[in-house]
Amino acid sequence: MGTFIIRRVLVAISVALTISVVSFMLLHLSGDLATSIAGPEATAEQVERIRVDYGLDRPIVSQYLDWLGGALTFDFGRSYYYQSTVVELIADRMPITLTLGGLALALAVSISIPLGVLAALKRDTWIDRLALLFAVVGQAMPSFWFGLTLIVVFAVTLQWLPAAGSDGWQHFVLPAIALGYYATPAMMRLTRTGMLEVLESDYIRTARAKGLRAGSVIFKHALRNAVIPVVALAAVELGFMLGGSVVIESVFSLNGLGQLAWDAISRNDYPVVQAVVLIIALFYIVLTLLADVANAALDARIRTR
Template structure:
């Protein structure tokens, strides 16, 4: 297991390096930074001066090393717009997004597991049809729409929950439902397919022949195998959620990372955009690493090949 952790960490570090290069090139090549800073009306001399003061005249490699070196020490530059340091800016938005991500994935898992297991156990029955219909419906509903419906019901009609802001726990109920509702169908499908497959496996027949209880056969023998790919997917989805949901954060006016990204893109605030892209990519790498490690812990064939 220690060997596996070391190997996966080394792999993750290598991916992170590649990601940082890609992020850097992405923002350098998508436009002239001097124009973004100086504005379209800036004169040629002004632009040249901006290039020198921001070091944009240096070779690309030097610029990258400079940027990456400072990023490693936590210095991700300053916002062109507000002149704030970018790193604290992102960190200040993280608690909102992280809370939302945790609650959303919890909602998704809480919906997907019972429905997925029930559907697989009664494959082809009305339970299965119902579960799959709910999944299809949920996948067909964009989260801004389900968010608006929630606002109409709980916020406007019942006046039970706040419709915007992030003041206390009640502010997170509707956004989490909207996002959880959005992530659950894929989890459900994967779990159902996995359960159907493992329930037909030879070792399930062996378990039945041993006279084990149905509960033990389903939870210990079947689910333990079917859950492996679901864990990987849930980790990746969690990474996606940690990157912030632009749509849901906008609908509920949550001051999270998604909202920050949206505003930064609108204002061509390159240091902020670059930092968020890097942050999201690194979260992804980290979540894949976590998924690999959880799978290693759950699956002896990975842990002890």
């Protein structure tokens, strides 16, 4: 298990470096940064001054190495727009995004796995059909529309929960439901398919032949094997929710990372854009790593591979 983790960590580090190179280059290839920072009315002199001031006149490799050196010591420079460092901005927004993503994932997992198991056990009955309907609706409904519906029903009409802001836990309930429901269908269906496959397997017949109780057969012997692909999917879903919750964040006026990225892109605030891209990539990498480790813990065969 130890060597397995070390190997995976080394892979993760090289992936992170690759992403940092690619994202840095893409940004610099997207056009002349000095021109876009200076704005459409700037004179050639002003553009040149910005180019020198921001260090954009130097070779791209040395710009990257400077940036990387800073990134390794958590120094991503200053925002072009806000009067603060990039690290401060991110530290400010990160808790909101993490809370939202964590709550949404917890919600999605606690609904999708029991529902998937139930649908598999009650295959082709009305319970199964109802679960399928729930999944199809979740996959078909745009998340901004579902978010707005939640606001109309629970915040405006019933007035149970606040519609916007991020001051207390109440503010996270509706966005977590909106974001979590979006992640639920795929996980539920994967759980259902996995359970149906595993329940047909020989080792389940062996478990039943031992006279084990139904709960033990289903949860100990079947679910543990069926849930392995779901763990990997959950990691990707969480990465998506952390990096791509822009829509939900703006519907509920939550100032999270997604909102920050969106604002930074529209304001040509490149240091912020670059840092957010790297951090979201790191989220994905760490989550994939965790999913790999979790799967290895679940399935002995993966460890020795």
